[in-house]
Amino acid sequence: MSQDRIATMGVPFTNSNLMTATSEAHRLTELEKIRILIVDDDPVFRRSLFRVLSGAGYNVFTAANIPEALEFLSQLDFSLVLMDMPKPYQGGIDELRTLLASIGNANIIVVSTFSERKLQQKVLKMGAKGFLVKPVRKAAILEAVSKALPK
DSSP, rough: HHHHHHHHSSSSOOHHHHHHHHHHHHHHHHHTTTEEEEEEEHHHHHHHHHHHHHHHHHHHHEEEEEEHHHHHHSOOOSSEEEEEEEOOOIIIHHHHHHHHHOOTTTTTEOOOOOOOOHHHHHHHHHHSEEEEEEOOOOHHHHHHHHHHHHO
């Protein structure tokens, strides 16, 4: 490859590039300080959420069930918990209540296949900061997370 070709393919180094790179690194460092816990019994959905959120720069942990989530919550401070609610009327509401009592300053977003308006209102009234209906798009996840993070 000739010198000319390398020069035209590369990005010239300037103070502007350095400032952009520095602010991008600072933004990623700030996001890495934000711990998010995903609680979902479906390993495929759990991994998918993990990829989306860690790819956005967040520090992400996963739990397959409420007891695992409570173990994490007893050891670390989280900014946000994304909680699956597969059976809202068969223990899911009680699980939400348990998490709400254990999260400290963290916020919760409930994710469920149930799209009943009444359920959404109940969950939000209990203290959740968001409700997403599965299947959920990447953009919707990132938007909900951004809105629900403590300011």
